[in-house]
């Protein structure tokens with residue numbers, strides 16, 4: 001079972017790292033992180049915090065873009081190029097195929113995110129930033145979010161073309177970050193209808209702010225381990241639901 | 257592998273495609289039944305659009321039939337264990353462009369779960385050589401020509417030493433040498449006990465290679481059985497070559513319809529002092545059989561339009 005997932009994941013990893021698109025996106029990420037340094041120079045008072053803040057945001061955005069853009073063609077490309085035919089003729093299930101694709105891309109995102117984190121760490125080390133475990137916690141949140149976004153994108157990809165998949169995923173990304181602010185309005189709202197719609201929306205869209213610990217290393221805030229654990233389960237549960245739905249939709253599909 | 261149970265049994269396979277948007281129903285397979293025996297080469301023939309690829313996709317659950325029963329190695333359905341014993345070459349060989357030939361073969365070997373490590377690497381190299389791609393093993397498939405992709409595709413289907421290989425038009429897109437090679441490979445593989453099922457419209461290839469044939473026409477089976485059986489059914493008489501005493505430089509020939517006429521014609525030649533050079537059976541080639549099938553087919557269409565009742569074959 002896991003052997004096959006691993007073999008597919010490894011091939012997916014290889015496929016993505018040998019694709020030029022990745023380098024475009026990775027260079028964009030590196031430039032964005034480097035820009036944090038330049039931005040920090042502009043501000044005299046709080047330039048360490050500004051640099052750190054922008055740096056984490058840069059990694060977060062790059063990671064999300066990577067998840068959504070590469071995720072959107074991950075399966076559709078196999079179908080379009082018909083490589084899926086020989087693959088599924090092998091003793092693997094369609095669920096293993098979906099899991100392998102997701103894991104392979106996660107492997108790439110892990111490498112890119114760690115690379116960007118290393119660059120940010122080097123930059124911050126140069127401007128007397130105070131490192132703590134929070135740096136790792138912030139990165140951990142970015143990675144769980146990436147897993148969720150990859151799962152979401154694969155899910156959309158089962159019924160939408162790559163372009164629309166990107167649109168749906170990007171919309172979910174924005175909504176997922178905005179949804180926690182909706183919470184406030186929903187609670188305060190007088191309108192019953194708004195409360196119901198808002199409540200439904202909050203349950204239908206994963207709350208991506210749950211993984212946002214990016215201000216913790218910047219302002220030296222405490223993050224409770226329990227909070228991280230709960231968020232981890234929340235993220236894993238969403239991914240599991242989305243990937244299961246993806247493979248169920250995929251299970252009876254004809255490849256013609 | 258037990259040689260008694262057939263490798264594959266197909267019963268009552270039906271598949272109708274529904275086109276997107278306009279929701280048109282395209283009955284691609286109407287009723288397909290056939291069987292493939294262990295170690296035998298079976299040809300799968302049919303004109304364009306007859307339903308060969310659709311049948312093969314249904315066999316591998318790449319598409320799901322509406323009806324029908326498929327039995328592999330004596331067990332119903334396509335289990336992962338059965339899949340591990342099958343090799344497959346799709347119609348259009350598009351493969352992972354980012355992999356080199358060697359990586360590609362190793363990847364598929366690993367996926368089969370049947371072969372790994374040093375054994376796999378050796379097998380991959382051996383197959384690369386067998387399909388004459390040893391020089392290209394370290395190059396990415398992106399740079400392969402169409403024929404090279406076809407060859408590496410065949411190697412991919414064989415990497416795990418399957419008991420049964422399904423090849424969808426393995427010779428299409430190859431030059432004459434390539435076709436010859438593929439034919440040789442199919443023969444070799446069969447000799448080692450692997451059952452081969454391959455589709456083609458290249459009739460001479462099937463005629464030479466296959467002991468058994470399955471022929472489809474517009475989604476329906478029109479023939480299943482021995483190649484010779486089919487050819488005997490369409491026996492068209494005998495061809496005699498002879499030389500007459502008056503003009504010995506000219507080789508004359510004549511076709512006769514049956515054995516009685518053959519004797520009569522031979523006697524006539526001999527009586528006049530002629531010399532018989534050669535007598536051969538004339539059989540319709542599969543090409544002609546196809547033409548005939550095609551012809552009947554148009555007749556069938558016409559009578560259907562005219563609503564005459566005697567249309568069913």
Ligand SMILES: Nc1ncnc2c1ncn2[C@@H]1O[C@H](COP(=O)(O)OP(=O)(O)OP(=O)(O)O)[C@@H](O)[C@H]1O
Pocket residue numbers: 256273274275282283284302303304305306307308309310311347457
């Ligand atoms: N996705 C699809 N939607 C609608 N009809 C389809 C689809 N795929 C195949 N068909 C139809 O099913 C029939 C059989 O097609 P199939 O590809 O199996 O033929 P084939 O025998 O492999 O032909 P060829 O020799 O050209 O490869 C054709 O009439 C084709 O138009």
Ligand SMILES: [Mg+2]
Pocket residue numbers: 308309310347
């Ligand atoms: Mg075909």
